Structures are given as structure tokens and as C-alpha cells.
Amino acid sequence: MRKKNTERQAYFVGGGIASLAAAVYLIQDAGFEGKNIHIMESLSILGGSNDGSGTESKGFVCRGGRMLNEETYENFWDLMERIPSLEDPSISLKEEIFTFDHANPTHSLARLIDKDGNILSVTDMQFNSEDRSKLVRLFFANENDLDDLTIRDWFGDHFFTTNFWYMWQTTFAWQEWSSLFEFQRYMKRMLLEFSRIDTLEGVTRTPYNQFDSVILPIKTYLDQKGVNYHLDKTVIDLQFLDADEITVTHIHWEDKNGKAGKTGLDKGDLCFFTNGCITDNSNNGSYHTPAKYLPENPPSFLLWRKISDKKPGKLGNPNPFFQKPDETKWFSFTATFKGQFFLRLIEEFTKNRPGSGALMTFKDSSWRMSIVVAAQPHFKTQDKDTTILWGYGLFPDQIGDLVKKRMSDCTGEEVLDELIHHLHFEEHGSKIKSSVINVIPVMLPYIDALFQPRKKSDRPAVVPTGSTNLALISQFVEIPEDMVFTEEYSVRAARLAVYTLLGINKQVAPVTKYWKRPTVLARAVHTSYRS
Template sequence: MAENGNGRQVYFVGGGIASLAGAAFLVRDCGFPGEQIHVLEEMKILGGSNDGAGNEQQGYVIRGGRMLNDETYENLWDLLSSIPSLDQPGLSVREEIVAFDTAHPTHSNARLVNKEGQVEDVTSMGFDMADRLAMAKLIVTPEEKLGTARINDWFGPHFFETNFWFMWATTFAFQPWHSAVELKRYMIRFMHEYPRIHTLEGVTRTPYNQYDSIILPLHKYLEEHGVDFTLKCTVTDLDFKEGDGITVTRLHYMKDGAEQVLDLGEGDLVIVTNGSMTESSSLGSMTSAPELLGKGSSWKLWERIAAKKPGLGNPSPFADHIEGSKWESFTVTCQDSRFFDLMEAFSRNKAGTGALVTFKDSSWFMSIVLAHQPHFRNQPEHVKVFWGYGLFPDRVGDYVKKKMSDCTGEEILTELLHHLHFEKDRDAIISTANCIPCMMPFITAQFMPRALGDRPKVVPDGSTNLAFISQFCEIPDDVVFTEEYSVRAARIAVYTLLGLDKPIAPINQYQYDVRTLLQGFVTSFR
């Protein structure tokens, strides 16, 4: 870790996309020397929740996949327009993604599948008048009036049996007990997607997984500008200047098994990823189930500093309800194309042109998606990789009579093949596949019901040198669980702390667009 020099230093706690974006904005927009930018990351790899790793022998793993959107990810696209492509000289990462997405457009032909293994017609949203009225009322009700209301406080039982809910819940990973405020924000932010939720045509795909397509080129850009990365370094606490206001004076961290401190100089900045949706993730295997773990360092850091100063938020609503925030994903590495061939014929989508295929009658509420292949830079041509997840890991399966959370990778794959009615090919598929389950205790923690003030402002009132850039800081009107939220937070943090008078790409206000409103109204009666 570099020592403070004559110039002011900036320390990013956490090495996810928000910190990398913040570092890039410092270099690009603030003329900041890379040597004075420091990224401190607990893991041995950068990228945070934008992960993607593995090989043919041990199997590949993606804990989750982020879906991008061309119209709503304003600051992400601005950032990626400045980052050179690793594979196509002369193109930016933004241009590379647009070219790939144009060549491989999304149009799902099999969004929902029933227990008979038949693709459902999802043209109709399935609403009754009570559902429509509740939806309209939710959109116009101010957030302060909604407070900590849950989605199932707002909608009756019928709503949760509609095609709309099955598709919306699995596209964005909403649960009935999640925050009504977050659903309202999503409905407004993605209002333009509502008429095509059944095909997901608005989804923008990256050429590979997000680590290979976004994090790697961003990392290389920052390295070339001399940014300092310190991996396997865990920040455990912050000290503050006494008295009113918020000024960080010292960082406490663990490195190489030793507790160390770093005193900040005048003008130095600390930008913290508070909380983590993928913290304490645990992997299983074909023969073992993953463990359910508890809080890790990012939650504990937030708890420590929030107890020291007012205005730094309240982690408890997000960190202390694992039963409401967990679900389980799985990544399957296939040594041949048998499963992909069957799935492409079943779904009528070539891999990479469809979207989530959701088994709406599945006890685990299971979905899978086949990305364009190869999905990893080092993936051999004969190897195929797909991803899936279950929103209800504590329920007993329909064919494998165990909770999903207790199942091995082989058992999860067995359950999936039964739902697809691929029993005839089951043994052949399983014998050449490696299914790696992943339990994520906090994966939808950002959707848990919260009160005003539970999420700290990006730059808290009275702060001179501290900002927050996670999915657990507050950006009015924007939606968590997106790349855009992280990048927007980073841009706000950097510009605000440095007093930079530059515009931040505004949020598209689709709720004021008459055409979008009319299309949404018509869709609700389909």
C-alpha cells in the first residue's frame, strides 16, 4: 500500500465495480494521478459481485448474472464509453457490448414453463382489476407514506399468481416480503420494459460474463494509469475526528495476518462499499451442499462506524434477516452439447438469444438461462456453461425430496431435468456435467424493507472526506441490484467530495412520458 505523498490520497474500501468506477472517474474527469488512488480489497480478485471464474476441469462459477439495460444505465454506459475494449482495438467496451448485443438480440420464446413441461402463453399479464388498481396506487403513493411496507402488504394473493409476478419476480429477484418502495422504484425506472417483460427484449448482454467483459478491461485501464491495488486486505474500522461533523482520520486493516493502521493526511478521502450482497457466499459441489454462513467483514465494518457517528445509516434491516434475503444459484459446466441441444429445441431459442426460463410451479421457484457460448474467456469450444437459481431454497423439491439448500449439485441438476422432462437423457447429461451450487445469504438484502435513514447518503451530511458507494447507500429514485446504482453512486461520491461541477447523467423519468404510460396501461389489460 502506498504511503501518503504530497498530493491527496483516495482510498476505496472494497474492489467491486463501484470502486473501480470511482477510480476511473478520478482519472478521467478529475485528472487525478493513479498513484494517489488506492483500492483495498479483501478477496484475492477484483470485481466484487461481478464475478466469473473457473476452468474446464474444476468447473466454472458465476454467483449471479447482471442484466444490463440500454435506456436506464446512463452512467454505466458513459463510463464504459471511455474504457478500451480488450479484444477489439479502436472500440470502447460500450461499443463492443452494443455490437455484440445487436448481433445477438434477446427475444425469449419460453419465459414460463408449467409442471407438465409445457411453455406457457405469457402474452397476458393475468391481472384482475384489484391488481391494476393496487399497482396504480403504488406508483403514485409517496415513499414516505409507504415506509417499511412489504409488497404483500400492498397486493392481495391473486397478484402473486399472475404471469406478471412470475416474470417480474424472477427477472429482478423480488420476494413478496421485500420492500414495496423498491418495487415502486423498479416499476417506474423500468416502465418502458413493462410491455416486453414476457420477451425481455430490453435486456442488453455482454459478450462474456461481467467479470470478463467489464471488470477485466476496467482493471487494465486503471492499471495503465498507475492505480494502486492492494488485495487480501480487510479494512476493519475507521477512526473519526472528535466533535461534530464526519472526518475520517485513520483506517484499521488486516494484511498478512497482522493488524495495521493508516493515518490519513489533510485532504485525503475514504470511499467505502458498506455491506455486500455476495458476502459470505458458499460453494458446494456435485457431491456436497453449500453452507449457510453469517456476516462478514463489510457488514461488521458498517456496524462499527454507524455506531460511532449519526448519519452513517443502519445496517440491521439489511444484515440481520438472512431468512428473507438468501437464495441459491448454481452454475453447470457441461462437457458436451447434449443439454444445450435439448434446451434449444425445447425453448426455441439458440443459447444467448433467450432469457430466463422459469419453472413457475417449481417448489424452489427455479429459473435457468443459457448464455451465448463461450461465456468465459478460457472456455474450450466443446464445453458449455449455463446458470440458474432458486428463490425458495428452504422448500422441499418436487422430485428430489429435500430442501434445495441441502442438495448437492447432482441433486439440483436432477430436479431441473425432471422439470424439463428430460429424464431419458438424465444419466448421460449428469455423467458429463459439473453443477456447482452457491448459497448467498445476503443476495437480496438491498430489497429488504427499510426506513428513511437506514441507507446513508452517498456523502453524509457533515462529511468532509467520507462517502458510501454500495447497494446500501441512498440515491433518490434509482434502483438497487443494478450496475448503474453502483456506478452512479461512485460518480456522485467523487464529484461531491472533490467539489467538481460536472453533470451526472440524470435518471430517465419514464413516468412523465405519455406514450410510455399509455403502453403500460394497455399492457395491464392484455
């Protein structure tokens, strides 16, 4: 007899937003009991790459930053509408975020800064006729012809010196060797942003960091439903039936003490696997200690490699994504200060109050350094007289302009010295540094792995052909027309996984094809020529 959904068990490998979202959809749209949902996570906390942690005394840290978009995150906002706010349970997270964002709109007045400390006018994208021609050709190219090509393969030298490239690159963390396939999808999916890339007005902000504003409310909802969490437990293998079909029978794991075990799946039970995590093997430093570069044996990629070898041609190919960490790494930092002094200097310089600006990029920085000052407080536990800013460098192996070391070898203090230099705030340096609580550098070996050149077939389907109980939910699955490195991609994958595996007759919100709308196209053409 076929199991009822109320009797089925669901097991999640990975505790990021995709797993949490899928758990919500299992409960709300499939009738699963929360007590029958099990989330296994190798870390001691849920949230995956949507993190935010720290204390007043030791400083705060976010490894990365995730921008949201009101118009193009169709499934993400569906999820947010289903979860009550922790601040006011009578409203949804969607309403809470939109209310905050509309009251604190983004309009950057200092998007690019040159080596002399001048805020540049960036309404002119600085394209020449060749750049425009190649952009148009790429826009209409068949993506099936773009396997293994890089952005550098397509564009000439001039393109990489334009205002557009500096802004587009640092907004989304592109490299010249990134996948042309992904770049084309971004061009289409984010065409709305092309005409406002100089102000980043399309960015939607959450009241706090995304752990506090997104992950914590979802976890609280799942707590109330009785969902089980198995933290500090690393899944090391999935066992399949010896058949052509893809049916998981056992999940093999190890806990933080090295104890091994396995969990069996009965007929009708489900397994969801986050096949590849971009924050695998990240490492935090401190004000006096550099972060360590530890690229060996990333757990989620190794597990993906292990199971794909068992089912050749059915579960994708992880090799292009995790075998070149020197190409996929970058270096972030979160600075925590006592008092308002440094942020007020930045506000005076940019004319943006905290939370109203966006990414500020020092375009001549050898590290290609950018910073963003969010609305304060950025953490729920942050004192009103404590301030933070976040930044990152796309070229961590380059020698600094002031600090003659690779960014990846720098302490938090040395990163701050370099930032003060690029802001030309040296006269205030001692006062700025006297207010420091901590500057925490973070090395992320696989943060750009999802942009690596690849074949279209290297990413598996959310529910592979022949699967009876396994779905893959990550930034490394293939979803037509959508773009990776977004919250939307993870939630869309989760929703597709649940509806497909269980045959639920509900629609996953489709990708909105703004790139086909005449008004959007007209604004894009105008932007490419404006000066």
C-alpha cells in the same frame, strides 16, 4: 496550503465495480494520479459481486447474474464509453457491448414453464381489477409514506398468482416480503420493461460474463494508470476525528494471516467505503458437496455497523439489511458440460439458441427455479466444446419436487437432477449427466439484502452531511428515483461521490423519467389489459 488533486491520496474499502468506477472518475475528471489510488479488498480478486471464474477441468461459476439495460443505465454506459475494449482497443467497451448485443438480441420464447413441461403463453399478465387498481395507486403513492411496508402488505393473494408476478419476481429476485418502497421504484424506473417482460427484449447482454467483459477491462485500464491493489486485506474499522464533522483519519485492517495494521490519511486525502456487499459470506459447493450456509459476521455490514454507531444518525442504519439472512438468501448454480448435448436439448425445447433467450422460470417449482443459457462461450478461457448454463432458486429452504431435500442442502448433482425433472428430460438423464464437468451450487446469505423493508432514512447519503473526506458507494446508499440491484446504481453512486467530495462542476447523468412519457405509459396500460 490546499493539496492539489495530483498530490491527494484516495483509499477505497472494497474492490467492487463502484470502487473501480470511482477510480476511473478520479483519474479522468479530477486529475488524480493512479499511483495515489489504493483499493483494499478482502478477497483475493477484484470485482465484488461482478464475478466469473473457473477452469475447464473444475468447471466455471458465476455467483449471480447482472442484467444491463441500454436505455436506463445512463452512468454505466458513460463509464463503458471511457474504457477501451481488450479485444479491440480502438473501440470502447460500450461499443463492444452494444455491437454484440445488437447482433444477438434477446427475445425469450419460453419465459414460464409449468409443472407438465409446457411453455406457457404469457402475453396476458392475468391481472384482475383489484390488481390493476392497486398497481395504479402504488404508482402514484408518495414514497415517503411507504416506510417498512412490504409488497405483501399492499397486494392481495391473487396478485401473487399472476403471470406478471412470476416473471417480475424472478427477473429481479423479489420476495413477497420485499420492500414496497423498492418495488415502486422498479415500477417507475423499469416501466419500459413492463410491456416486454414476457420476452425480456430490453435486456442488454455482454459478450462474456461480467467479470471478463466489464471488470477485467476496467482493471486493465487502472493497471496502466498505476493504481494500487491491496488484496486479501479486510478493513475492520475507520477512525474519525473527535468532532461533529465526519473526517476519516485512519483505516484499520487485517490481512489473511491475521496481521493487523492501519493506514493514515492526511488532510485532503479521501476515503470511499462500500457499505454493504450483497455477496458477503457466499460459499461454493461442488457436484458432490452442498454449499454451506455461513451468515455470521458479514464483514462489510459489520464495518458499516461499527462506523454508524460512532456517528449516530449520520451514516445510516444497516440493521434492516443484514439481520435476517433467512429472508435475504437465495441459491444459485452454474453447470459446466463437455459437449453441446444438454444445451441443444434446451434449444430444441425453447426454440431459443443460446444467448437469444432469457430467464426460464419453472413457475410450479417448489424452489422457484429459473435458468438462463447465455451465448457460448460465456468465459474467455472456455473451450469451444464446453458449454455452461446458470440458474437460481428463490426458495432455498423448500423441499424439492423430485429431490426431497431443501435446495440449500443439495449437491450440484441433486440440483441438476431437479432441473432435468422440470425440463422433463428424464429419458436423456444419463447422457446429460455423463457430460457433466461440474455443477457448482452457491449459497448467498445476503444477496437480497438491498430489498429488505426499511425506512427511507436507513440508507445514508453518498456523501453524508458533515463529511469532509468520506463517501459511501454501494447498493445501500440513498439515491433519489434510482433502483438498487443494478450496475447503474453502483456507478451512479461512484460518480456522485467523486464529483461531490471534490466539488467538480460536471453533471452526473440524471435518471431518465420514462415513466412520465405518454407513449411508455400507454404501452403499460395496454399491457395490463392484453390477453
